Structures are given as C-alpha cells and as structure tokens.
Amino acid sequence: MTPDLLLPFAGTAPDFATPPLWCGRGSTVIGRTTLGAEAWLGDEAVIRGDGHDVIAGDRLWLGARATLHIAQDMYPCILGDRVTVGRDACVHACTVGDDCVIEDDVVVLDGTVIEDGVLVEAGSTVFPRSVLPAGFVCAGSPAVPVRRLAPSELAARASRLREAASPPPPPGDARDDPASVFVARTARLRGAVRLEAGASVFFGCDLAAGAGPIAVGANANVQDNCALHAAGAGLEIARDTTLGHNVRTADGRIGPRSLVGIGSRLAPGTVVEEDVLVAAGTVTQPGQRLETGWLWGGRPARALARLDEGKREMMRRIVQQYAGYGRAYRKAQDSLAKARPGS
Known part of the structure; x- marks a missing residue:
C-alpha cells in the first residue's frame, strides 16, 4: 500500500x-x-x-x-x-x-x-x-x-x-478557495468555512463548521491534524496567526499575530487576544480570556511571562515559514493532480 x-x-x-x-x-x-x-x-x-x-x-x-x-x-x-x-x-x-x-x-x-x-x-x-x-x-x-x-x-x-484504531470519518465538502490559499488534499473542510488570502490548512486537519462558521484570516496557518469544531457562535482565527500541530479548539476567537502551541486544547468560548503565545500542551477553561502580550501555559492556562522581542520574532518567522510551505505544497499538489490519468 x-x-x-x-x-x-x-x-x-x-x-x-x-x-x-x-x-x-x-x-x-x-x-x-x-x-x-x-x-x-x-x-x-x-x-x-x-x-x-x-x-x-x-x-x-x-x-x-x-x-x-x-x-x-x-x-x-x-x-x-x-x-x-x-x-x-x-x-x-x-x-x-x-x-x-x-x-x-x-x-x-x-x-x-x-x-x-x-x-x-x-x-x-x-x-x-x-x-x-x-x-x-x-x-x-x-x-x-x-x-x-x-x-x-x-x-x-x-x-x-x-x-482501538478508529474508523475513517465522513468525507469533507468540496471547496473553491482563492488561488493564494493552500488546503491539503487530506484536510476536511465542512460547512461554512472561509479562508482569506494566504491562509493555509495542512495535512489531516478537520474544520467542521456546524451551527457556527469558521473564519481563517489572511496568512494564518492551521498545521497538521488540527481539529476545529464550531458548534455555536463560531470560531475566528485572525490574520498572521499560527495553530501548531494537533491543536483542538471549538467556538471562540484567536486574535492576530498569536501562536497556539502544539497539542493545546482551547475550550469553548476561549478568547485569545492579539499578540499572545500559548505554550504547547496548554488547556484552557470554558470562556477563558488570554490577555494580550503574554506567554500562557499550564492546565488550566495561566499567564507565565511577558512576551519579549525574541518570542515575537519567532512567531513572525513561523508565519512566514508556513506561508512558504503553503505555496510549495499547493504547487506540488497541483502538479500531482495534472499528472494523474484523466485529470
């Protein structure tokens, strides 16, 4: 196989x-x-x-x-x-x-x-x-x-x-996104999902807009195997923001220029303000607000330290790096589709 x-x-x-x-x-x-x-x-x-x-x-x-x-x-x-x-x-x-x-x-x-x-x-x-x-x-x-x-x-x-290997989930909806957007062929986008210019959704992600919409802002990146499930008020991910691998989140808002670390779990109603770094493995409480300019971490999340310029530069660098990944992988996927018989 x-x-x-x-x-x-x-x-x-x-x-x-x-x-x-x-x-x-x-x-x-x-x-x-x-x-x-x-x-x-x-x-x-x-x-x-x-x-x-x-x-x-x-x-x-x-x-x-x-x-x-x-x-x-x-x-x-x-x-x-x-x-x-x-x-x-x-x-x-x-x-x-x-x-x-x-x-x-x-x-x-x-x-x-x-x-x-x-x-x-x-x-x-x-x-x-x-x-x-x-x-x-x-x-x-x-x-x-x-x-x-x-x-x-x-x-x-x-x-x-x-x-305990799980059965395959149902297939996602077909989509027609802007030319600058990257959506991995193995990602699933269902319901009212909006992707702005330069946004990228990577391999294995599951974006399910049930009762509420999901909006992914310009140049935001949703990394491999994230699960975004909006069931009520909806989920907004603002521009220039990163969701690391295997993040789970529900209804809420993640502000611009923020980074949610690998494996974090954001409970329904979580609000991550702008310019926030959420450490890997963090778990928030329902309705929790993560204030701007801080590194947050822990279970439940708490403010750990003020962001310095080094961390802000790291966050900017990841956004730029994943924008490059998105362009490269969109090109590779397009080439693969053209190479298939009958495509």
Whole structure:
C-alpha cells in the first residue's frame, strides 16, 4: 500500500524499506522521510520530512491523526524499531528509542530523547530537551518518570492502542478557495468555512463548521491534524496567526499575530487576544480570556511571562515559514493532480 498523499519536498521523495502494511484514509508522507519495514499508518496520520529528516525503524505504528515532524534545519525526528504512537499524538523533532509506546494525545517536543522501552501515558506533554529513561512509565506536564514498567505492560499497552484504531470519518465538502490559499488534499473542510488570502490548512486537519462558521484570516496557518469544531457562535482565527500541530479548539476567537502551541486544547468560548503565545500542551477553561502580550501555559492556562522581542520574532518567522510551505505544497499538489490519468 501507499499513503493517500505522497509528496516530495525540495527534490527529495520519501523512501520505504517495504510498502506499508496499511495506509489509512488521508494518510500523508512527505519529503526526507525514511520508513522501515511493515509500517502501519492510521487515518489522517502525517509524516513531514521538510527541512530535516524523519527516520523510523521497522514496524512503526502511527495512530489516527498522529503527527511526526521536524524542526527545520535544527532537529530531525528519529524513531527506533517497534514504536507505537497513539491517536492525535504529536512527536516533534526528537529521538525515540526501540519498543516505545506513546499514547493518545501526547505531545513530545523538540530535542527530547526517549530511551528504549518507555511508556508515555495519554495526555502527557514532554517538554523540550527532556530525557525519559529506559524502562519507565512517564506521565504529566511536564512528563516525568512515575514508576518502573511492570512485566509485559508495554506490549499490552501497545496492543490496546492498535486495537482501538478508529474508523475513517465522513468525507469533507468540496471547496473553491482563492488561488493564494493552500488546503491539503487530506484536510476536511465542512460547512461554512472561509479562508482569506494566504491562509493555509495542512495535512489531516478537520474544520467542521456546524451551527457556527469558521473564519481563517489572511496568512494564518492551521498545521497538521488540527481539529476545529464550531458548534455555536463560531470560531475566528485572525490574520498572521499560527495553530501548531494537533491543536483542538471549538467556538471562540484567536486574535492576530498569536501562536497556539502544539497539542493545546482551547475550550469553548476561549478568547485569545492579539499578540499572545500559548505554550504547547496548554488547556484552557470554558470562556477563558488570554490577555494580550503574554506567554500562557499550564492546565488550566495561566499567564507565565511577558512576551519579549525574541518570542515575537519567532512567531513572525513561523508565519512566514508556513506561508512558504503553503505555496510549495499547493504547487506540488497541483502538479500531482495534472499528472494523474484523466485529470
């Protein structure tokens, strides 16, 4: 089998030791990616080797809406043999050893080393440059060792995740967006979703405008496997704003020039004011307001520090970088469609 979307990046195409055992609906593999034998990719799973390498050993199992990604020109994403990654988890720019289990909704951040035979429990956030030692169960935010693994526990947890693979969701609506907009072919946009010039919606995203609309502002980027579900008043994402990988949010507003970090969960009614940085793995309370000019983090979210110019520059750089990704991937998708027989 092959992934639903297989794209080169900067002239480099993914390489597979053997064809994957399974590639779910909307699965995406890109660029400098090398996978070992017998990989299993769930629905909307995304592997992005753009700007550095993604290397995984034999028998990788990647759950539905899980993301593997790199830090451009800084950190690769390297996984050993027999690694299991749960649903809606994001493993970002780090190193994972053999026989590890990363459960559902986990976020692993840049520069981390997870040694062999580690279990990271569901919902944990592994802070940047952490080291999780071999043979331990790790949990929390930040994730830390909490106890030694019991015999056979790791295999049992891996089996549980694999058996719980979710069925494919219904297909999304067809759309006719402006020429400057990028919508990944494996993203699903349903209902009243409006994308302004330069906006980008990446691989595996699910934007569902139910009772209320979703508006994505100019040059805003919604990164891989985000889930945006508006069920009431609607959701507005203002211009020049970033939603990192695997963010979940509902009705509310995210102001201009803000960044919502990887794996964050914004409860219904959350208002993120302009010029706000939300740390990875943050969880807000319903109706919470995140005031302008601050770094927010924690569960529940709280103001941690005033933003300095260094963080603001980082936020601007990500917007520019993802605008470039959007242009490149739109061109690649268009070329792929033209190359298909009958297209």
